Amino acid sequence: MRALLIAAALFAAAPAVAQAPAATRLTLANSAKAPARATIIDGARWSCEGAACTASGGTEQPATRACRRVVQKFGPVTAFTYKGTELSAEELAVCNA
Secondary structure, eight states: OHHHHHHHHHHHHSOOOOOOOOOOEEEESOGGGSOSSOEEETTEEEEEETTEEEEEEOOOOOHHHHHHHHHHHHOOEEEEEETTEEOOHHHHHHHHO
């Protein structure tokens, strides 16, 4: 019991190591279609500067679905990474179709 209390005390005293969320970003094929303001799509808050857009948050879903949802609002993309999952050229072609 004493060992358990010591272990609990050490665990509580250890600094928490926060993991940075996996990257979510895209590159628009046409920067003129970039929204002027932050846009929420499926819970992800997208912000764009020129053709480069980044997002934070969002629902758990496959990267290919997230890509299709963004393309519906912003237009075709040339690169797409959702929560650390980067789409291949083939997946991008399907997403943009």
